[in-house]
Amino acid sequence: MNPANATHAFQRQEIEAAAMSSGVKIVAVEARSKADLEPAFKALHAAGVRAGVVLRDFLFFNEFRSIAELAKTLKLATIASQNTYVEAGGLVSYGVDDSENHRRAADFVDRILKGSKPADLPVEFSTKLVTSINMRTAKALDLTIPPTLLAIADEVIE
Numbered sequence: 051m052n053p054a055n056a057t058h059a060f061q062r063q064e065i066e067a068a069a070m071s072s073g074v075k076i077v078a079v080e081a082r083s084k085a086d087l088e089p090a091f092k093a094l095h096a097a098g099v100r101a102g103v104v105l106r107d108f109l110f111f112n113e114f115r116s117i118a119e120l121a122k123t124l125k126l127a128t129i130a131s132q133n134t135y136v137e138a139g140g141l142v143s144y145g146v147d148d149s150e151n152h153r154r155a156a157d158f159v160d161r162i163l164k165g166s167k168p169a170d171l172p173v174e175f176s177t178k179l180v181t182s183i184n185m186r187t188a189k190a191l192d193l194t195i196p197p198t199l200l201a202i203a204d205e206v207i208e
Contacts, residue, residue, distance in 0.1 A: 052107045053080050061105055084113055091120040104130040104140070114138035122190050136182040136207060141191065146176040180204045 051058040062078055069076045077097045079090035094102060104110055104117060111132065118139030121128045130136075131145030154174060162168055182205040188195050200206060 051078055051080055051105050052082060052109055054082055055105070055107050058105050058107070065103065081109065083109070084116070087113060087116060088120060091117075091124055091126065094126060095124040099126065101127040101129075104128055104135060106131050106145075114140060118187065122187060125191055127191055127193060133180055133182040133205060136184045136187075136205070139184060139187055141184055141187045141193075143180070143182045145179060147178050147180045150178060151176055183207070 051062055053059075066076050077094060077099050079093050081087050081090045102121070110117060110130075111134070114130070114132075114135045115138040117128070118135065118141075120126075121141070122139065127141050128135075129142045129144060130140055131143060132148055133143045133145075134148065136143045154176070158171055161171060181199075181203045183195055183200065183203045184207045185195065186207065
């Protein structure tokens with residue numbers, strides 16, 4: 051998590067609450083800069099962590115390739131909310147379709163430029179969630195992805 055991101059503290063609380071009810075132990079590490087990523091991943095590895103969640107953050111987005119490589123090197127299965135993470139070499143993503151959100155944003159810009167008042171436009175949240183899986187990364191991690199998960203995935207990178 052990036053402690054400079056105001057949403058991460060809330061997300062951490064939610065993850066810890068869900069983990070407690072499932073008997074899963076959570077180990078949180080912080081990264082405020084690119085230089086913090088490798089030590090954070092090494093701390094996870096030293097703690098025996100086997101799977102991790104990469105929270106949505108501009109820093110992490112810009113470093114998806116580095117994060118994916120660190121995770122593979124340390125044999126850590128990871129999930130993020132953006133399919134660009136999987137495209138960069140991450141294992142799994144599950145979240146809103148960012149390209150669809152960008153298209154919708156363009157529609158809103160068009161409406162505003164044509165005279166609509168921003169305050170009059172509806173608030174929208176994408177209801178389509180996308181699952182992406184990188185099979186090369188799964189192989190590098192010696193993981194077998196269940197056929198049922200592959201069948202429901204929106205994108206599978208071979």
